Amino acid sequence: AQTVTQSQPEMSVQEAETVTLSCTYDTSENNYYLFWYKQPPSRQMILVIRQEAYKQQNATENRFSVNFQKAAKSYSLKISDSQLGDTAMYFCAFMRNFGNEKLTFGTGTRLTIIP
């Protein structure tokens, strides 16, 4: 079974600063996907960024980037130039690359951007 660990229950950072959220996972699989989802106070889950395990290059989406270390089974999310709208719960998730696979979520990190 796969497990996803987010060791930072809560974080806060000043607006415009950079923040990194940590995520580690445990799997015996070699082919899988990793995701970061954001859940703002509205509780709508929003896909932030995804990574294919077979890709060495780290994914980037505007101010969001990841540091994917496959050997260390680490998948951290960096938010640059943080904005008030980034305040949310952030969930790291794992999915095996086998057809109808489900997402395994971490426990989440509550991020607060301070004005």
Place this chain on the structure above:
Amino acid sequence: GAVVSQHPSWVICKSGTSVKIECRSLDFQATTMFWYRQFPKQSLMLMATSNEGSKATYEQGVEKDKFLINHASLTLSTLTVTSAHPEDSSFYICSARVGSGASDTQYFGPGTRLTVL
């Protein structure tokens, strides 16, 4: 693209009644949808995987007779909470699977808050 809707967004019902929650993929077809439950300040807990035209696959510990799932079309899955009790009060979220291979991703509905009195 990849918009998922849920209806209703919130519902209050009396203990013993049944409640149906709809999950629709608005601009794509989804052969697979997922139903989650989320308690306050906790992560999402997968309840079941819903496949169009076949029976849902329930996670261990989820009562299939209490949480009835029907995936009647490629754009609609429903979750019916039968004989609801206060302990069933929770936030229910659905997601729909889009793409395959490298583009395989789940998009989520806005959730339904169920309160059972």
